[in-house]
Amino acid sequence: xxxxxxxxxxxxxxxxxxxxxxxxxxxxxxxxxxxxxxxxxxxxxxxxxxxxxxxxxxxxxxxxxxxxxxxxxxxxxxxxxxxxxxxxxxxxxxxxxxxxxxxxxxxxxxxxxxxxxxxxxxxxxxxxxxxxxxxxxxxxxxxxxxxxxxxxxxxxxxxxxxxxxxxxxxxxxxxxxxxxxxxxxxxxxxxxxxxxxxxxxxxxxxxxxxxxxxxxxxxxxxxxxxxxxxxxxxxxxxxxxxxxxxxxxxxxxxxxxxxxxxxxxxxxxxxxxxxxxxxxxxxxxxxxxxxxxxxxxxxxxxxxxxxxxxxxxxxxxxxxxxxxxxxxxx
Amino acid sequence: xxxxxxxxxxxxxxxxxxxxxxxxxxxxxxxxxxxxxxxxxxxxxxxxxxxxxxxxxxxxxxxxxxxxxxxxxxxxxxxxxxxxxxxxxxxxxxxxxxxxxxxxxxxxxxxxxxxxxxxxxxxxxxxxxxxxxxxxxxxxxxxxxxxxxxxxxxxxxxxxxxxxxxxxxxxxxxxxxxxxxxxxxxxxxxxxxxxxxxxxxxxxxxxxxxxxxxxxxxxxxxxxxxxxxxxxxxxxxxxxxxxxxxxxxxxxxxxxxxxxxxxxxxxxxxxxxxxxxxxxxxxxxxxxxxxxxxxxxxxxxx
Amino acid sequence: xxxxxxxxxxxxxxxxxxxxxxxxxxxxxxxxxxxxxxxxxxxxxxxxxxxxxxxxxxxxxxxxxxxxxxxxxxxxxxxxxxxxxxxxxxxxxxxxxxxxxxxxxxxxxxxxxxxxxxxxxxxxxxxxxxxxxxxxxxxxxxxxxxxxxxxxxxxxxxxxxxxxxxxxxxxxxxxxxxxxxxxxxxxxxxxxxxxxxxxxxxxxxxxxxxxxxxxxxxxxxxxxxxxxxxxxxxxxxxxxxxxxxxxxxxxxxxxxxxxxxxxxxxxxxxxxxxxxxxxxxxxxxxxxx
Numbered sequence: 001x002x003x004x005x006x007x008x009x010x011x012x013x014x015x016x017x018x019x020x021x022x023x024x025x026x027x028x029x030x031x032x033x034x035x036x037x038x039x040x041x042x043x044x045x046x047x048x049x050x051x052x053x054x055x056x057x058x059x060x061x062x063x064x065x066x067x068x069x070x071x072x073x074x075x076x077x078x079x080x081x082x083x084x085x086x087x088x089x090x091x092x093x094x095x096x097x098x099x100x101x102x103x104x105x106x107x108x109x110x111x112x113x114x115x116x117x118x119x120x121x122x123x124x125x126x127x128x129x130x131x132x133x134x135x136x137x138x139x140x141x142x143x144x145x146x147x148x149x150x151x152x153x154x155x156x157x158x159x160x161x162x163x164x165x166x167x168x169x170x171x172x173x174x175x176x177x178x179x180x181x182x183x184x185x186x187x188x189x190x191x192x193x194x195x196x197x198x199x200x201x202x203x204x205x206x207x208x209x210x211x212x213x214x215x216x217x218x219x220x221x222x223x224x225x226x227x228x229x230x231x232x233x234x235x236x237x238x239x240x241x242x243x244x245x246x247x248x249x250x251x252x253x254x255x256x257x258x259x260x261x262x263x264x265x266x267x268x269x270x271x272x273x274x275x276x277x278x279x280x281x282x283x284x285x286x287x288x289x290x291x292x293x294x295x296x297x298x299x300x301x302x303x304x305x306x307x308x309x310x311x312x313x314x315x316x317x318x319x320x321x322x323x324x325x326x327x328x329x330x
Numbered sequence: 331x332x333x334x335x336x337x338x339x340x341x342x343x344x345x346x347x348x349x350x351x352x353x354x355x356x357x358x359x360x361x362x363x364x365x366x367x368x369x370x371x372x373x374x375x376x377x378x379x380x381x382x383x384x385x386x387x388x389x390x391x392x393x394x395x396x397x398x399x400x401x402x403x404x405x406x407x408x409x410x411x412x413x414x415x416x417x418x419x420x421x422x423x424x425x426x427x428x429x430x431x432x433x434x435x436x437x438x439x440x441x442x443x444x445x446x447x448x449x450x451x452x453x454x455x456x457x458x459x460x461x462x463x464x465x466x467x468x469x470x471x472x473x474x475x476x477x478x479x480x481x482x483x484x485x486x487x488x489x490x491x492x493x494x495x496x497x498x499x500x501x502x503x504x505x506x507x508x509x510x511x512x513x514x515x516x517x518x519x520x521x522x523x524x525x526x527x528x529x530x531x532x533x534x535x536x537x538x539x540x541x542x543x544x545x546x547x548x549x550x551x552x553x554x555x556x557x558x559x560x561x562x563x564x565x566x567x568x569x570x571x572x573x574x575x576x577x578x579x580x581x582x583x584x585x586x587x588x589x590x591x592x593x594x595x596x597x598x599x600x601x602x603x604x605x606x607x608x609x610x611x612x613x614x615x616x617x618x619x620x621x622x623x624x625x626x627x628x629x630x631x632x
Numbered sequence: 633x634x635x636x637x638x639x640x641x642x643x644x645x646x647x648x649x650x651x652x653x654x655x656x657x658x659x660x661x662x663x664x665x666x667x668x669x670x671x672x673x674x675x676x677x678x679x680x681x682x683x684x685x686x687x688x689x690x691x692x693x694x695x696x697x698x699x700x701x702x703x704x705x706x707x708x709x710x711x712x713x714x715x716x717x718x719x720x721x722x723x724x725x726x727x728x729x730x731x732x733x734x735x736x737x738x739x740x741x742x743x744x745x746x747x748x749x750x751x752x753x754x755x756x757x758x759x760x761x762x763x764x765x766x767x768x769x770x771x772x773x774x775x776x777x778x779x780x781x782x783x784x785x786x787x788x789x790x791x792x793x794x795x796x797x798x799x800x801x802x803x804x805x806x807x808x809x810x811x812x813x814x815x816x817x818x819x820x821x822x823x824x825x826x827x828x829x830x831x832x833x834x835x836x837x838x839x840x841x842x843x844x845x846x847x848x849x850x851x852x853x854x855x856x857x858x859x860x861x862x863x864x865x866x867x868x869x870x871x872x873x874x875x876x877x878x879x880x881x882x883x884x885x886x887x888x889x890x891x892x893x894x895x896x897x898x899x900x901x902x903x904x905x906x907x908x909x910x911x912x913x914x915x916x917x918x919x920x921x
Contacts, residue, residue, distance in 0.1 A: 030528035037432035038452040051473040106363025134556025136584045216755040220768045221745030223353035234758045253463025255559040302469040313461035
């Protein structure tokens with residue numbers, strides 16, 4: 001519609017130019033701030049990798065890759081083989097998973113399938129309480145209460161399996177007898193600590209099973225357990241595996257409780273009731289007095305731990321995301 | 331009248347033996363699993379209260395001189411550690427909570443909730459970062475902060491940095507979940523009134539998610555308060571209160587518990603239990619407050 | 633039966649179950665279900681009031697009516713699926729071939745093996761086609777591969793699906809089209825050899841061709857089973873069913889409550905061509921939704 005007069009662009013909000021006015025500075029600033037905060041995550045992760053690698057380079061230049069696989073750890077002679085700690089980390093975490101998984105899944109199923117909503121609340125509170133107990137308190141309880149109590153139990157098991165082929169190698173006595181502070185005790189405490197996280201992740205996964213699938217199983221005359229096996233399990237399989245892997249990662253990285261109850265003894269053995277060591281435990285215990293190549297080795301161990309847990313978590317998240325995507329699409 | 335026909339009676343009772351037993355056994359095992367998790371929780375709370383209660387006194391909580399391990403209970407107190415824990419954790423929260431909220435805002439509000447490749451990457455990586463062991467965070471801050479500053483690098487501030495690294499992904503994750511729950515129509519209403527994105531976020535989105543955000547942050551703080559490993563190489567260990575966060579080593583409750591746990595002296599052991607009780611109480615209080623906020627959030631979200 | 637405090641006026645004419653039986657041309661077989669004064673509650677909400685009817689053997693009975701009239705609720709009481717809903721309660725009596733369904737000693741699991749159900753949206757398990765069908769027999773103790781193969785083939789043939797899937801029994805059931813998935817669910821229901829099949833709007837998520845296939849299927853298997861189908865589609869009711877029950881919503885303006893009632897029940901032809909109740913007439917002629 002043309003009139004004789006041109007609209008003056010310099011004037012008020014009614015003109016078209018105000019629609020293209022640039023975003024106010026504060027708004028852009030906020031976005032930048034948010035972006036920086038997000039990038040911080042990536043920066044820290046990269047920073048960890050770079051800084052620990054730098055510090056560990058000292059050790060790596062002497063020990064090389066085979067240092068990771070060597071079991072010789074002799075501080076006096078500057079021998080820093082990492083394998084004993086990797087072994088201890090893996091063994092205690094595997095024990096923790098074996099103990100924690102059935103319990104966690106049992107409680108998760110209890111909450112989602114068995115118990116009516118209202119009575120589920122106290123159970124959730126208990127799980128939260130379990131999760132919030134600080135790890136150092138678990139360690140304190142472990143070393144002062146659990147160890148003395150469990151050692152005679154180990155001893156009787158050990159004498160019980162004396163001579164029986166495989167069991168003796170696992171639960172029997174090693175040259176030092178059995179000890180309250182051991183791989184197994186550490187695994188036990190780790191199991192207690194990772195149960196809440198596995199339970200709550202598994203619960204999330206199981207809750208996404210569509211109700212109509214469960215009804216389909218019931219409509220065929222299935223009992224609740226049969227329904228769980230037929231309808232719930234196939235849907236939540238992958239997610240549960242992811243939850244277990246997250247728990248595994250936590251167990252591997254747990255420091256203080258392990259430092260207190262694993263026994264601080266550098267050895268690789270199949271016997272579970274004897275003292276051992278894990279990566280986080282040795283770093284925690286020995287860092288204070290370390291220097292030079294020793295310290296570099298410890299930091300290198302930290303890098304190894306970082307890499308292992310990153311890989312485990314990547315796999316775990318990948319598995320969980322994939323199953324979540326599939327169930328959303330199906 | 332419709333006839334109830336005389337057909338042979340149908341047996342509608344429980345299916346026989348094995349199926350029923352399997353079902354019952356499975357149910358029983360699930361309950362057993364619950365009892366199994368009750369046991370350690372109950373035991374640890376019991377022991378901590380039983381052994382820690384006798385150490386607790388006003389002096390214990392406030393006296394700023396931590397006695398040497400060999401001293402029996404009654405001398406000095408853990409005041410230094412209490413102050414240390416409160417200061418270090420609080421400062422870590424000051425760093426981590428705003429940054430974490432901003433990070434979650436970036437992922438959800440600017441990245442479309444993970445749709446853009448960068449926000450997807452950040453979201454994925456912060457989930458992965460949750461799994462990084464706390465001792466690695468401690469080593470990280472040690473190498474990038476403490477070493478360059480030489481001996482003066484040991485300080486409460488360094489400890490706060492390490493704890494903040496630990497808390498950051500937790501806050502991002504829980505805040506992100508809360509932001510996702512805010513319905514889009516609230517945002518749209520605000521946009522329709524001509525608000526900029528930052529204004530929408532600050533005045534509409536964050537306030538409606540605030541209870542959930544607070545709850546998630548409190549849980550992250552509770553986690554940080556109880557962590558020892560990040561503090562091991564960053565704050566040192568001292569025997570008296572250092573309330574200056576930025577200069578000089580200090581101590582905190584978890585550190586004291588850790589060092590006392592390894593000591594053979596009875597007095598040290600008793601002090602460790604007392605400190606453990608204090609720490610657990612702090613953690614439980616934070617959890618309790620967090621749950622109150624969660625309840626408020628779910629109530630308002632309906 | 634309990635008397636409600638506010639009397640809800642039920643203008644049920646004499647033509648109901650009694651009349652359906654009387655006016656019959658002798659086609660009524662044995663009674664499979666007999667419901668007497670059945671009311672269903674979800675906590676305090678009364679979803680359905682005072683339903684009495686008889687379902688006859690080897691017939692297809694349709695439940696029709698507007699939304700919220702309780703037809704699905706009534707359907708689900710027939711195989712105790714409402715047990716799964718917290719707060720659901722049934723008053724009155726339901727007899728299945730002479731045995732009371734809601735007696736204390738009755739096991740819902742045994743009930744559901746005999747009275748199967750097909751749902752509105754196809755819900756195959758995320759397993760292979762074979763495992764979907766084999767699930768029912770397996771939980772009933774059949775382990776031998778030979779017998780399972782037999783049962784799988786028989787069920788798929790009965791569901792008119794065998795030729796389409798016989799070469800890919802090990803593929804995931806989720807890879808099939810919606811119509812195929814629903815026929816798979818029917819086959820799955822058939823695999824445990826039930827007596828009755830309940831269908832809750834089985835075709836509402838399907839296209840007309842798939843719907844046609846399922847309706848043909850229903851005709852074929854009718855001679856071996858008894859079918860009760862809830863449907864929104866009146867044409868479907870006329871195409872497949874022998875008897876039709878029309879439900880409606882009764883509103884009590886004084887207490888502002890709604891509840892479902894059975895208005896009329898009779899042979900399908902009569903319900904649609906010569907309805908006795910004005911509400912039935914309004915619904916089937918499309919004047920009321």
